[in-house]
Amino acid sequence: MKALVYHGPNDLRLQDHPDPQISDEDVLLKVVSAGICGTDLRIYHGGHRKYPAGTIRIPGHEVVGDVVALGSSVRGISVGQRFVVAPNWGCGHCRQCITGNNNRCANYGALGITEDGAFAEYMRVPAPAIAQGDLIPLSPDVDPAAAAMIEPFACVLRGQEALGGIRPEDLVVVMGAGPIGILHIMFARLQGARRVIVSEMLGARLDQAAEAGADRVVNLERESLAEVVMEESGGQGADAIIVAAPSHKGQEDAIQISAIGGRINFFGGLPKDRPTTVLDSNAIHYKEILVTGTTACSTADCWKAAQIVASGRLDLSQVISEQFPMSQAIEAFDKAEDRSSLKIVLNP
Ligand SMILES: [Zn+2]
Numbered sequence: 001m002k003a004l005v006y007h008g009p010n011d012l013r014l015q016d017h018p019d020p021q022i023s024d025e026d027v028l029l030k031v032v033s034a035g036i037c038g039t040d041l042r043i044y045h046g047g048h049r050k051y052p053a054g055t056i057r058i059p060g061h062e063v064v065g066d067v068v069a070l071g072s073s074v075r076g077i078s079v080g081q082r083f084v085v086a087p088n089w090g091c092g093h094c095r096q097c098i099t100g101n102n103n104r105c106a107n108y109g110a111l112g113i114t115e116d117g118a119f120a121e122y123m124r125v126p127a128p129a130i131a132q133g134d135l136i137p138l139s140p141d142v143d144p145a146a147a148a149m150i151e152p153f154a155c156v157l158r159g160q161e162a163l164g165g166i167r168p169e170d171l172v173v174v175m176g177a178g179p180i181g182i183l184h185i186m187f188a189r190l191q192g193a194r195r196v197i198v199s200e201m202l203g204a205r206l207d208q209a210a211e212a213g214a215d216r217v218v219n220l221e222r223e224s225l226a227e228v229v230m231e232e233s234g235g236q237g238a239d240a241i242i243v244a245a246p247s248h249k250g251q252e253d254a255i256q257i258s259a260i261g262g263r264i265n266f267f268g269g270l271p272k273d274r275p276t277t278v279l280d281s282n283a284i285h286y287k288e289i290l291v292t293g294t295t296a297c298s299t300a301d302c303w304k305a306a307q308i309v310a311s312g313r314l315d316l317s318q319v320i321s322e323q324f325p326m327s328q329a330i331e332a333f334d335k336a337e338d339r340s341s342l343k344i345v346l347n348p
């Protein structure tokens, strides 16, 4: 098969690769659509801890595929069925796995991270993934490229659920208008937020944020987010704040612009060589602010996200800027690097 294979930092090769072999308990998917994620760019540049020196592996974890072969002991799945794949599985028996948070499992595995993933014509789905419900049935009526965005959407859903969801009375601030920020805007809107304000450094991204439903976009090169939030809220501050950018200042500002009783999600991590920041602890204390962090998504989050998308109430195709065939996988990665584009999808 044709596959995009990681051979080392900045060395991705589009090459012929042996078809995956499946055991009695595995499923083989023909990949229909696969999204390129920021995580894949980190892998590409050699910055992912699960891709140590010497790793040769196929990345790709945002996947829609059709079943083309089944192990003899697999039950309840048939050839020809279409699935969106939740990429993570856990050990299955620790406290985190048992409470539905397999993304927190100390011994997690993931397609495209610890196993070969979706930037290929075929992908093996291993037994533990199937046992934990990682194959989520998808109607053929749903656009597969849009459905490949269910995994990043599930991460966004997890981030907002950590805030107790978004409420109709909330004034919401999303920091960062990249693809993840856009998904945060769309989901906050869907839950009925009274006002959504988005801040971003890159001018090109501000229009995309407005198109996705932001009521007000703040160009940080020209405006102060704090001033805009105070003006929009009559001096009260923001009720829900999502920091979807790897920014120390963003995290610090979130505390300052929070309303009394506000909720904050640190959705983006900070650079690993500078993970600390200075937060106004008294503001958290006296304003009774809830500060949360989330990372990745569980299988349960992916099921919820898939149900919302299947309902037709959230059109994830809005977050895709371009699609490429497998033969242009390298160009697709170059495009994904361009910070003015949203999500790039490969259709192997
Ligand atoms: Zn991703």
Ligand SMILES: [Zn+2]
Pocket (backbone or CB within 6 Å): 090, 091, 092, 093, 094, 095, 096, 097, 098, 102, 105, 106, 107
């Ligand atoms: Zn576990």
